[in-house]
Amino acid sequence: xxxxxxxxxxxxxxxxxxxxxxxxxxxxxxxxxxxxxxxxxxxxxxxxxxxxxxxxxxxxxxxxxxxxxxxxxxxxxxxxxxxxxxxxxxxxxxxxxxxxxxx
Numbered sequence: 001x002x003x004x005x006x007x008x009x010x011x012x013x014x015x016x017x018x019x020x021x022x023x024x025x026x027x028x029x030x031x032x033x034x035x036x037x038x039x040x041x042x043x044x045x046x047x048x049x050x051x052x053x054x055x056x057x058x059x060x061x062x063x064x065x066x067x068x069x070x071x072x073x074x075x076x077x078x079x080x081x082x083x084x085x086x087x088x089x090x091x092x093x094x095x096x097x098x099x100x101x102x103x
Contacts, residue, residue, distance in 0.1 A: 051058065090096045 048058065091098070
């Protein structure tokens, strides 16, 4: 039974340069891998674009969501802004007078 070391050595010898380097083989492998990666990325992006354009979604669609804010907190904030607006109106219509202490 061959040992694991022998098996690994045979794989490394198969992918080694040998006695002479072969840059044409290396560039060919590099260009093929790059072309495959580019094709895969472009295909994925086209599929995602087509899915979104046709009204699809990516991932799971939630059927119901809980409201982020409760209606009570929204009405409290609205009352606060109404109170501030009423106070600002008192300054503009003359109910409040601003006295300048520098005069």
